[in-house]
Amino acid sequence: MEKEVESEIPAVASDREDSESRELTEKPQEDTAEDEEPEDTGFECSRAYFTRLFCNLNIYNQAFILFALVMTYILVGGAIFLAFELPAETKRNEAITAANETYIRAFNNIVDQLVNFTNLTEEEAMALVRRVAQSAIDASNNQPTNNWEYGSAIFFATTVITTIGYGSIAPETDGGRGFFIPYALVGIPLTLIFLGFLGQVLNKGVDRATRCLRRRVTFDWGQILVVFTIGLVSFIFIPAIIFAIIDDWTYFEAVYFTFVSLTTVGFGDFVPTAPKTFRGLYRFSLICWLFLGLAFIALIIAQTQERIENVRESVKKCRKCIKRTGGKLMLRKKNKESSKDNEKTEETEVEKE
Secondary structure, three states: OHHHHHHHHHHHHHHHHHHHHHHHHHHHHHHHHHHOOOOOOHHHHHHHHHHHHHHOOOHHHHHHHHHHHHHHHHHHHHHHHHHHHHHHHHHHHHHHHHHHHHHHHHHHHHHHHHHHHOOOOHHHHHHHHHHHHHHHHHHHOOOOOOOOOHHHHHHHHHHHHOOOOOOOOOOOOHHHHHHHHHHHHHHHHHHHHHHHHHHHHHHHHHHHHHHHHOOOOOOHHHHHHHHHHHHHHHHHHHHHHHHHHHOOOOHHHHHHHHHHHHOOOOOOOOOOOOOOOOHHHHHHHHHHHHHHHHHHHHHHHHHHHHHHHHHHHHHHHHHHHHHHHHHHHHHHHHHHHOOHHHHHHHHHHHHHO
Protein backbone atom coordinates (compact mmCIF):
# COMPACT_ATOMS: atom_id res chain seq x y z
CA MET A 1 0.00 0.00 0.00
CA GLU A 2 2.77 2.42 0.88
CA LYS A 3 4.41 1.76 -2.45
CA GLU A 4 1.16 2.46 -4.28
CA VAL A 5 0.66 5.73 -2.40
CA GLU A 6 4.21 6.79 -3.10
CA SER A 7 3.72 6.03 -6.79
CA GLU A 8 0.52 8.03 -6.90
CA ILE A 9 2.10 11.10 -5.28
CA PRO A 10 4.76 11.56 -7.95
CA ALA A 11 2.14 11.03 -10.63
CA VAL A 12 -0.02 13.80 -9.19
CA ALA A 13 2.97 16.06 -8.87
CA SER A 14 3.94 15.40 -12.45
CA ASP A 15 0.39 16.19 -13.61
CA ARG A 16 0.47 19.48 -11.74
CA GLU A 17 3.81 20.36 -13.26
CA ASP A 18 2.48 19.56 -16.72
CA SER A 19 -0.62 21.74 -16.19
CA GLU A 20 1.45 24.61 -14.83
CA SER A 21 3.84 24.38 -17.73
CA ARG A 22 0.91 24.42 -20.15
CA GLU A 23 -0.54 27.51 -18.48
CA LEU A 24 2.81 29.23 -18.61
CA THR A 25 3.16 28.41 -22.27
CA GLU A 26 -0.40 29.47 -23.10
CA LYS A 27 -0.34 32.80 -21.22
CA PRO A 28 2.49 34.36 -23.21
CA GLN A 29 0.70 33.39 -26.38
CA GLU A 30 -2.43 35.17 -25.20
CA ASP A 31 -0.42 38.21 -24.13
CA THR A 32 1.36 38.31 -27.43
CA ALA A 33 -1.99 37.97 -29.23
CA GLU A 34 -3.35 40.91 -27.24
CA ASP A 35 -0.22 42.98 -27.76
CA GLU A 36 -0.23 42.40 -31.49
CA GLU A 37 -1.81 45.33 -33.32
CA PRO A 38 -3.01 45.38 -36.88
CA GLU A 39 -0.42 46.65 -39.22
CA ASP A 40 -1.06 50.13 -40.57
CA THR A 41 -1.79 50.29 -44.25
CA GLY A 42 0.00 52.71 -46.50
CA PHE A 43 -3.07 54.95 -46.72
CA GLU A 44 -3.33 55.24 -42.92
CA CYS A 45 0.36 56.02 -42.58
CA SER A 46 0.21 58.70 -45.26
CA ARG A 47 -2.94 60.16 -43.70
CA ALA A 48 -1.30 60.32 -40.29
CA TYR A 49 1.80 61.91 -41.82
CA PHE A 50 -0.14 64.64 -43.62
CA THR A 51 -2.29 65.23 -40.52
CA ARG A 52 0.79 65.80 -38.36
CA LEU A 53 2.33 67.97 -41.04
CA PHE A 54 -0.84 70.10 -41.30
CA CYS A 55 -1.23 70.43 -37.53
CA ASN A 56 2.37 71.59 -37.11
CA LEU A 57 1.67 74.63 -39.31
CA ASN A 58 0.43 77.89 -37.85
CA ILE A 59 -3.12 79.09 -38.37
CA TYR A 60 -2.22 81.42 -41.24
CA ASN A 61 -0.53 78.70 -43.29
CA GLN A 62 -3.41 76.32 -42.59
CA ALA A 63 -5.93 78.91 -43.79
CA PHE A 64 -3.84 79.57 -46.92
CA ILE A 65 -3.66 75.85 -47.73
CA LEU A 66 -7.41 75.48 -47.30
CA PHE A 67 -7.98 78.57 -49.44
CA ALA A 68 -5.85 77.09 -52.23
CA LEU A 69 -7.72 73.80 -51.89
CA VAL A 70 -11.12 75.48 -52.07
CA MET A 71 -10.10 77.60 -55.06
CA THR A 72 -8.81 74.51 -56.87
CA TYR A 73 -12.04 72.71 -56.07
CA ILE A 74 -14.05 75.61 -57.50
CA LEU A 75 -11.96 75.85 -60.67
CA VAL A 76 -12.12 72.11 -61.36
CA GLY A 77 -15.84 72.00 -60.57
CA GLY A 78 -16.53 74.94 -62.85
CA ALA A 79 -14.69 73.23 -65.69
CA ILE A 80 -16.69 70.02 -65.22
CA PHE A 81 -20.02 71.86 -65.06
CA LEU A 82 -19.03 73.75 -68.20
CA ALA A 83 -18.18 70.49 -69.99
CA PHE A 84 -21.65 69.14 -69.20
CA GLU A 85 -23.75 72.25 -69.84
CA LEU A 86 -22.04 74.17 -72.66
CA PRO A 87 -22.71 71.64 -75.47
CA ALA A 88 -26.39 71.44 -74.50
CA GLU A 89 -26.69 75.23 -74.44
CA THR A 90 -24.94 75.47 -77.82
CA LYS A 91 -27.40 73.01 -79.39
CA ARG A 92 -30.32 74.87 -77.86
CA ASN A 93 -29.05 78.20 -79.19
CA GLU A 94 -28.58 76.71 -82.67
CA ALA A 95 -32.17 75.48 -82.63
CA ILE A 96 -33.39 78.90 -81.50
CA THR A 97 -31.34 80.64 -84.21
CA ALA A 98 -32.75 78.34 -86.88
CA ALA A 99 -36.28 79.01 -85.63
CA ASN A 100 -35.65 82.74 -85.71
CA GLU A 101 -34.39 82.56 -89.31
CA THR A 102 -37.53 80.68 -90.27
CA TYR A 103 -39.55 83.36 -88.52
CA ILE A 104 -37.76 86.11 -90.49
CA ARG A 105 -38.52 84.40 -93.77
CA ALA A 106 -42.14 83.96 -92.81
CA PHE A 107 -42.24 87.57 -91.70
CA ASN A 108 -41.07 88.79 -95.11
CA ASN A 109 -43.59 86.57 -96.93
CA ILE A 110 -46.45 87.88 -94.80
CA VAL A 111 -45.41 91.46 -95.48
CA ASP A 112 -45.33 90.80 -99.24
CA GLN A 113 -48.78 89.20 -99.15
CA LEU A 114 -50.27 92.05 -97.17
CA VAL A 115 -48.85 94.57 -99.62
CA ASN A 116 -50.07 92.65 -102.67
CA PHE A 117 -53.58 91.74 -101.50
CA THR A 118 -54.52 94.69 -99.28
CA ASN A 119 -54.50 98.44 -99.47
CA LEU A 120 -51.75 98.64 -96.79
CA THR A 121 -48.44 100.14 -97.64
CA GLU A 122 -45.24 98.21 -97.03
CA GLU A 123 -44.42 100.22 -93.89
CA GLU A 124 -47.91 99.70 -92.43
CA ALA A 125 -47.76 95.97 -93.17
CA MET A 126 -44.34 95.64 -91.55
CA ALA A 127 -45.50 97.55 -88.48
CA LEU A 128 -48.57 95.33 -88.14
CA VAL A 129 -46.62 92.09 -88.48
CA ARG A 130 -43.93 93.31 -86.09
CA ARG A 131 -46.51 94.04 -83.39
CA VAL A 132 -48.01 90.59 -83.75
CA ALA A 133 -44.59 88.91 -83.85
CA GLN A 134 -43.28 90.87 -80.85
CA SER A 135 -46.24 89.79 -78.75
CA ALA A 136 -45.56 86.16 -79.72
CA ILE A 137 -41.86 86.51 -78.89
CA ASP A 138 -42.62 88.07 -75.51
CA ALA A 139 -45.01 85.23 -74.72
CA SER A 140 -42.55 82.48 -75.64
CA ASN A 141 -39.33 84.24 -74.50
CA ASN A 142 -37.49 82.08 -76.99
CA GLN A 143 -34.14 83.84 -77.14
CA PRO A 144 -30.58 82.47 -77.29
CA THR A 145 -28.73 82.49 -73.97
CA ASN A 146 -25.06 82.67 -73.07
CA ASN A 147 -25.22 81.56 -69.45
CA TRP A 148 -22.53 78.89 -69.54
CA GLU A 149 -19.00 80.12 -69.94
CA TYR A 150 -16.03 79.39 -67.71
CA GLY A 151 -16.44 82.51 -65.56
CA SER A 152 -20.14 81.91 -64.98
CA ALA A 153 -19.43 78.21 -64.27
CA ILE A 154 -16.91 79.20 -61.57
CA PHE A 155 -19.42 81.61 -60.07
CA PHE A 156 -22.07 78.89 -60.11
CA ALA A 157 -19.70 76.46 -58.35
CA THR A 158 -19.06 79.09 -55.69
CA THR A 159 -22.77 79.60 -55.06
CA VAL A 160 -23.15 75.83 -54.71
CA ILE A 161 -20.50 75.21 -52.05
CA THR A 162 -21.45 78.38 -50.12
CA THR A 163 -25.16 77.32 -50.21
CA ILE A 164 -26.21 80.73 -51.57
CA GLY A 165 -27.78 79.48 -54.80
CA TYR A 166 -29.05 82.58 -56.59
CA GLY A 167 -30.85 80.47 -59.18
CA SER A 168 -29.83 82.66 -62.13
CA ILE A 169 -28.28 79.61 -63.81
CA ALA A 170 -28.77 75.95 -63.05
CA PRO A 171 -27.69 72.66 -64.65
CA GLU A 172 -30.18 71.41 -67.23
CA THR A 173 -28.48 68.21 -68.38
CA ASP A 174 -28.58 64.87 -66.59
CA GLY A 175 -24.80 64.82 -66.38
CA GLY A 176 -24.63 68.26 -64.78
CA ARG A 177 -27.38 67.45 -62.30
CA GLY A 178 -25.77 64.12 -61.45
CA PHE A 179 -22.38 65.74 -60.89
CA PHE A 180 -23.94 68.46 -58.74
CA ILE A 181 -24.90 66.02 -55.95
CA PRO A 182 -21.43 64.65 -55.04
CA TYR A 183 -19.87 68.04 -55.75
CA ALA A 184 -22.11 69.70 -53.17
CA LEU A 185 -21.71 66.85 -50.66
CA VAL A 186 -17.93 67.30 -50.66
CA GLY A 187 -17.74 71.04 -51.29
CA ILE A 188 -20.10 72.28 -48.58
CA PRO A 189 -18.23 70.61 -45.65
CA LEU A 190 -14.91 71.68 -47.17
CA THR A 191 -16.15 75.27 -47.33
CA LEU A 192 -17.38 75.15 -43.73
CA ILE A 193 -13.96 73.94 -42.57
CA PHE A 194 -12.25 76.69 -44.54
CA LEU A 195 -14.60 79.34 -43.15
CA GLY A 196 -13.86 78.04 -39.64
CA PHE A 197 -10.12 78.50 -40.12
CA LEU A 198 -10.68 81.87 -41.79
CA GLY A 199 -12.85 82.88 -38.84
CA GLN A 200 -9.99 81.98 -36.48
CA VAL A 201 -7.66 84.22 -38.46
CA LEU A 202 -10.18 87.06 -38.25
CA ASN A 203 -10.66 86.31 -34.56
CA LYS A 204 -6.95 86.86 -33.95
CA GLY A 205 -7.17 90.18 -35.71
CA VAL A 206 -10.21 91.08 -33.62
CA ASP A 207 -8.37 90.16 -30.42
CA ARG A 208 -5.50 92.43 -31.36
CA ALA A 209 -7.91 95.24 -32.14
CA THR A 210 -9.87 94.77 -28.91
CA ARG A 211 -6.66 95.00 -26.89
CA CYS A 212 -6.35 98.54 -28.14
CA LEU A 213 -10.03 99.19 -27.49
CA ARG A 214 -10.08 97.88 -23.92
CA ARG A 215 -8.86 101.20 -22.61
CA ARG A 216 -11.91 102.91 -24.10
CA VAL A 217 -14.44 100.05 -24.21
CA THR A 218 -14.32 98.08 -20.98
CA PHE A 219 -17.25 95.66 -21.43
CA ASP A 220 -17.41 92.64 -23.79
CA TRP A 221 -20.66 93.52 -25.51
CA GLY A 222 -19.27 96.93 -26.39
CA GLN A 223 -16.33 95.24 -28.11
CA ILE A 224 -18.71 93.03 -30.11
CA LEU A 225 -20.71 96.12 -31.09
CA VAL A 226 -17.56 97.84 -32.35
CA VAL A 227 -16.48 94.76 -34.36
CA PHE A 228 -20.01 94.32 -35.76
CA THR A 229 -20.08 97.96 -36.88
CA ILE A 230 -16.70 97.62 -38.60
CA GLY A 231 -17.93 94.47 -40.36
CA LEU A 232 -21.14 96.13 -41.55
CA VAL A 233 -19.17 98.97 -43.06
CA SER A 234 -16.51 96.70 -44.61
CA PHE A 235 -18.71 93.91 -46.01
CA ILE A 236 -22.11 95.50 -46.61
CA PHE A 237 -22.14 99.29 -46.91
CA ILE A 238 -18.90 99.80 -48.88
CA PRO A 239 -19.45 96.85 -51.28
CA ALA A 240 -23.01 98.08 -51.81
CA ILE A 241 -21.60 101.27 -53.32
CA ILE A 242 -19.57 99.23 -55.83
CA PHE A 243 -22.55 97.01 -56.74
CA ALA A 244 -24.80 100.05 -57.17
CA ILE A 245 -22.33 101.64 -59.61
CA ILE A 246 -21.48 98.54 -61.67
CA ASP A 247 -24.91 96.86 -61.80
CA ASP A 248 -26.94 100.09 -62.03
CA TRP A 249 -28.90 99.45 -58.83
CA THR A 250 -30.10 101.85 -56.22
CA TYR A 251 -28.05 101.93 -53.04
CA PHE A 252 -30.87 100.33 -51.04
CA GLU A 253 -31.12 97.49 -53.59
CA ALA A 254 -27.36 96.95 -53.36
CA VAL A 255 -27.47 96.82 -49.54
CA TYR A 256 -30.37 94.38 -49.79
CA PHE A 257 -28.35 92.18 -52.18
CA THR A 258 -25.27 92.13 -49.92
CA PHE A 259 -27.32 91.16 -46.88
CA VAL A 260 -29.23 88.43 -48.75
CA SER A 261 -25.94 87.04 -50.10
CA LEU A 262 -23.97 87.00 -46.83
CA THR A 263 -26.84 85.39 -44.93
CA THR A 264 -26.88 82.67 -47.68
CA VAL A 265 -30.58 83.29 -48.33
CA GLY A 266 -30.01 83.95 -52.05
CA PHE A 267 -33.45 84.84 -53.39
CA GLY A 268 -32.07 85.43 -56.88
CA ASP A 269 -34.09 88.58 -57.53
CA PHE A 270 -30.83 90.53 -57.75
CA VAL A 271 -27.79 88.89 -59.38
CA PRO A 272 -24.57 90.79 -60.20
CA THR A 273 -23.70 91.03 -63.87
CA ALA A 274 -20.01 91.07 -64.72
CA PRO A 275 -18.91 93.92 -67.01
CA LYS A 276 -17.14 92.92 -70.22
CA THR A 277 -14.08 95.10 -69.63
CA PHE A 278 -12.88 93.50 -66.36
CA ARG A 279 -15.13 90.47 -66.08
CA GLY A 280 -12.52 88.09 -64.64
CA LEU A 281 -11.30 90.51 -61.97
CA TYR A 282 -14.86 91.36 -61.00
CA ARG A 283 -15.86 87.74 -60.51
CA PHE A 284 -12.71 86.90 -58.56
CA SER A 285 -13.31 89.90 -56.30
CA LEU A 286 -16.92 88.81 -55.85
CA ILE A 287 -15.84 85.31 -54.78
CA CYS A 288 -13.30 86.70 -52.29
CA TRP A 289 -15.93 89.07 -50.88
CA LEU A 290 -18.36 86.18 -50.39
CA PHE A 291 -15.84 84.05 -48.48
CA LEU A 292 -14.62 86.90 -46.29
CA GLY A 293 -18.15 88.07 -45.58
CA LEU A 294 -19.31 84.57 -44.66
CA ALA A 295 -16.30 84.16 -42.37
CA PHE A 296 -17.16 87.46 -40.69
CA ILE A 297 -20.78 86.35 -40.13
CA ALA A 298 -19.48 83.11 -38.57
CA LEU A 299 -17.10 85.15 -36.40
CA ILE A 300 -19.91 87.36 -35.10
CA ILE A 301 -22.05 84.33 -34.29
CA ALA A 302 -19.15 82.63 -32.47
CA GLN A 303 -18.31 85.78 -30.49
CA THR A 304 -21.95 86.23 -29.50
CA GLN A 305 -22.25 82.62 -28.38
CA GLU A 306 -19.10 82.98 -26.30
CA ARG A 307 -20.45 86.07 -24.54
CA ILE A 308 -23.78 84.37 -23.90
CA GLU A 309 -21.97 81.42 -22.31
CA ASN A 310 -20.03 83.84 -20.12
CA VAL A 311 -23.30 85.44 -19.03
CA ARG A 312 -24.74 82.02 -18.19
CA GLU A 313 -21.70 81.12 -16.12
CA SER A 314 -21.89 84.42 -14.23
CA VAL A 315 -25.61 83.87 -13.57
CA LYS A 316 -24.89 80.39 -12.19
CA LYS A 317 -22.21 81.81 -9.89
CA CYS A 318 -24.60 84.51 -8.69
CA ARG A 319 -27.25 81.91 -7.93
CA LYS A 320 -24.77 79.89 -5.89
CA CYS A 321 -23.75 83.01 -3.97
CA ILE A 322 -27.40 83.86 -3.31
CA LYS A 323 -28.05 80.35 -2.02
CA ARG A 324 -25.04 80.53 0.28
CA THR A 325 -25.46 84.07 1.65
CA GLY A 326 -29.08 84.98 1.04
CA GLY A 327 -30.54 82.34 3.37
CA LYS A 328 -28.31 83.42 6.23
CA LEU A 329 -29.33 87.04 5.76
CA MET A 330 -33.01 86.09 5.92
CA LEU A 331 -32.40 84.15 9.13
CA ARG A 332 -30.63 87.13 10.64
CA LYS A 333 -33.61 89.33 9.87
CA LYS A 334 -35.89 86.84 11.53
CA ASN A 335 -33.55 86.69 14.50
CA LYS A 336 -33.77 90.44 14.95
CA GLU A 337 -37.56 90.29 14.91
CA SER A 338 -37.75 87.32 17.29
CA SER A 339 -37.11 87.44 20.95
CA LYS A 340 -33.69 87.35 22.52
CA ASP A 341 -34.25 83.88 23.90
CA ASN A 342 -34.79 82.37 20.43
CA GLU A 343 -31.75 84.07 18.91
CA LYS A 344 -29.28 81.69 20.50
CA THR A 345 -31.13 78.59 19.37
CA GLU A 346 -31.53 79.82 15.77
CA GLU A 347 -27.87 80.74 15.49
CA THR A 348 -26.90 77.29 16.67
CA GLU A 349 -29.21 75.75 14.05
CA VAL A 350 -27.69 77.88 11.35
CA GLU A 351 -24.19 76.86 12.42
CA LYS A 352 -25.22 73.19 12.35
CA GLU A 353 -26.68 73.57 8.85
